[in-house]
Amino acid sequence: MSYALEINSLKKTYDNGFEALKGIDLTVEKGDFFALLGPNGAGKSTTIGILCSLVNKSSGSVKVMGYDIDHDFGMAKRHLGVVPQEFNFNQFEKTQNILINTAGYHGIPRAEATPRIEHYLKRLGLWDKRDNPSRALSGGMKRRLLIARALVHQPDLLILDEPTAGVDIELRRGMWDFLTEINNQGTTIILTTHYLEEAEALCRNVSIINHGEIIANSSTRDLLASLHTVTFVCDLAAPIDSVPVIDGYECALPDAMTLEVEVDKGQSLNEVFAALSAHQVSVISMRTKTNRLEELFVSMTSGDSK
Amino acid sequence: MSLANYEEKATDFGNPNWVAYQTIVRTEVRRFTRIWVQTMIPPAITMTLYFIIFGSLIGRRIGDMGGFDYMAYIVPGLIMMSVITNSYANVSSSFFGAKFGKFIEEMLVSPISNQTILLGYVTGGVARAVFVGIIVTILSLFFTHLAIHNILAVISITLLTAVLFSLLGFINGVYAKRFDDVSIVPTFVLTPLTYLGGVFFSIDLLPDFWAGVAQLNPILYVVNAFRFGILGVSDISLGWAYGILVSMTVVAYVIAVRLLANGAGVRS
Numbered sequence: 001m002s003y004a005l006e007i008n009s010l011k012k013t014y015d016n017g018f019e020a021l022k023g024i025d026l027t028v029e030k031g032d033f034f035a036l037l038g039p040n041g042a043g044k045s046t047t048i049g050i051l052c053s054l055v056n057k058s059s060g061s062v063k064v065m066g067y068d069i070d071h072d073f074g075m076a077k078r079h080l081g082v083v084p085q086e087f088n089f090n091q092f093e094k095t096q097n098i099l100i101n102t103a104g105y106h107g108i109p110r111a112e113a114t115p116r117i118e119h120y121l122k123r124l125g126l127w128d129k130r131d132n133p134s135r136a137l138s139g140g141m142k143r144r145l146l147i148a149r150a151l152v153h154q155p156d157l158l159i160l161d162e163p164t165a166g167v168d169i170e171l172r173r174g175m176w177d178f179l180t181e182i183n184n185q186g187t188t189i190i191l192t193t194h195y196l197e198e199a200e201a202l203c204r205n206v207s208i209i210n211h212g213e214i215i216a217n218s219s220t221r222d223l224l225a226s227l228h229t230v231t232f233v234c235d236l237a238a239p240i241d242s243v244p245v246i247d248g249y250e251c252a253l254p255d256a257m258t259l260e261v262e263v264d265k266g267q268s269l270n271e272v273f274a275a276l277s278a279h280q281v282s283v284i285s286m287r288t289k290t291n292r293l294e295e296l297f298v299s300m301t302s303g304d305s306k
Numbered sequence: 307m308s309l310a311n312y313e314e315k316a317t318d319f320g321n322p323n324w325v326a327y328q329t330i331v332r333t334e335v336r337r338f339t340r341i342w343v344q345t346m347i348p349p350a351i352t353m354t355l356y357f358i359i360f361g362s363l364i365g366r367r368i369g370d371m372g373g374f375d376y377m378a379y380i381v382p383g384l385i386m387m388s389v390i391t392n393s394y395a396n397v398s399s400s401f402f403g404a405k406f407g408k409f410i411e412e413m414l415v416s417p418i419s420n421q422t423i424l425l426g427y428v429t430g431g432v433a434r435a436v437f438v439g440i441i442v443t444i445l446s447l448f449f450t451h452l453a454i455h456n457i458l459a460v461i462s463i464t465l466l467t468a469v470l471f472s473l474l475g476f477i478n479g480v481y482a483k484r485f486d487d488v489s490i491v492p493t494f495v496l497t498p499l500t501y502l503g504g505v506f507f508s509i510d511l512l513p514d515f516w517a518g519v520a521q522l523n524p525i526l527y528v529v530n531a532f533r534f535g536i537l538g539v540s541d542i543s544l545g546w547a548y549g550i551l552v553s554m555t556v557v558a559y560v561i562a563v564r565l566l567a568n569g570a571g572v573r574s
Contacts, residue, residue, distance in 0.1 A: 014574065052415040055574050074322075074417040082415050088408035098412075104329025105416035107322020149412075 004188035010060035035199035038209035081155030091135035106153035231289035237282035334430025383505030393435035394475035401479030420566035431472030459535030473558035
């Protein structure tokens with residue numbers, strides 16, 4: 001099996017002694033849409049920094065599309081596109097020039113780069129802003145510019161470090177569609193995000209990193225199947241004074257019109273509704289308290305996995 | 307147009323480092339020409355004042371130096387002063403600016419070799435030094451007559467000097483953590499060394515001890531070698547000047563490449 005990304009025993013200890021990565025192993029298959037999740041300071045950005053050579057690793061090996069980043073530096077980078085968290089482009093440069101320069105850094109002459117740049121700027125809704133200095137773009141436009149810049153050399157592996165942070169819902173959905181489109185065309189995508197709904201909706205495989213170690217690594221479906229408890233939030237038709245007692249289920253009443261019920265794996269919602277009906281409690285709508293992946297993430301990274 | 311239309315990889319376009327080099331140079335030249343009021347005008351005004359005050363007003367009372375009238379004697383040093391300060395300032399401020407704005411990462415994540423990055427910045431510094439050097443030379447013609455004695459020496463010393471001080475500016479940019487760090491060396495090191503480097507006087511005027519100390523100043527060799535190219539006179543041997551300049555350039559280049567390879571100031 002050839003992988004888009006192959007990380008073996010990767011360690012990073014910063015000069016101040018902080019051990020950001022404690023020897024992680026990770027593989028991402030070609031064509032995958034992969035989520036790398038973890039709380040702040042878990043080691044996600046350090047991992048990405050090492051992949052794109054902004055951070056020097058302490059030990060271990062990394063291969064991008066089969067190319068070792070130490071020995072096939074040029075080829076590894078040629079296949080890698082990175083969308084960073086921060087806006088790391090020249091704020092005084094014109095939008096279009098930023099892409100022309102990036103193409104040039106990847107060895108693509110201006111004449112060949114121009115049609116690609118036009119394509120991406122149009123596809124990401126930035127064509128009208130091509131002659132504007134990048135500092136004049138809105139936050140959402142700057143995010144899209146980062147994506148266009150990462151794609152201009154047609155990488156086979158695209159890494160996005162929280163690409164939709166601070167982006168409104170409509171734009172976020174548009175970005176999801178765009179990322180799904182390029183993934184369907186064969187680009188492997190690795191995503192870090194704090195919006196776990198995003199990872200659940202887009203990614204086929206998930207890895208969770210915490211305190212510099214991989215604590216979960218499997219398909220999104222299998223990972224979600226390991227979730228033992230889901231909390232449902234029921235909106236009630238009429239206020240109630242006390243928490244109804246339902247055998248085998250834990251209930252809470254945050255306010256008189258809202259009932260929360262914890263349902264374990266293997267338990268049935270039918271029993272809950274039957275018991276609520278017996279207590280004369282009428283439910284008009286229901287939703288999960290958080291998305292499922294978020295519940296799992298919180299339970300795993302807080303150290304009280306059920 | 308679908309993404310599938312763009313199957314070409316960078317390797318299909320010839321030597322990627324050559325394209326990357328051209329891109330860095332174009333970006334650097336566009337940068338200093340875009341802010342020409344900050345980069346071109348100040349040295350032109352400063353040097354014009356030097357020509358008027360030291361050359362015309364004070365120089366008339368000084369008389370000849372080294373067999374030439376004082377104005378003609380100081381012009382080569384002042385041109386070199388412009389070359390030194392502009393090559394140094396261009397690279398140190400541009401590289402530090404790219405670090406500060408984090409857009410240096412655009413290069414670091416791309417497949418460009420460290421030497422290409424360095425050569426691109428150095429070429430940018432040389433380009434600005436040559437631009438400003440030509441402007442100052444043209445201005446000097448309003449004050450004195452310049453008969454070039456050895457054009458090869460003029461060109462080679464100008465380029466060597468610009469390369470050397472671009473490299474030193476790059477090293478400064480690598481280590482700089484604040485904007486102040488970029489101006490400390492020009493203010494407290496380059497300017498005093500330039501004034502003491504024989505721009506305004508011949509070291510023959512110094513007592514033996516201080517003439518010996520002056521020979522530790524690399525700018526002395528730059529100024530005298532360039533003065534030889536213009537006027538045909540020098541306080542030091544031309545071969546010695548080339549030896550010092552080439553040696554310093556090689557050392558500075560090796561240091562700069564090693565700093566980039568280690569990621570000093572740009573990688574954690």
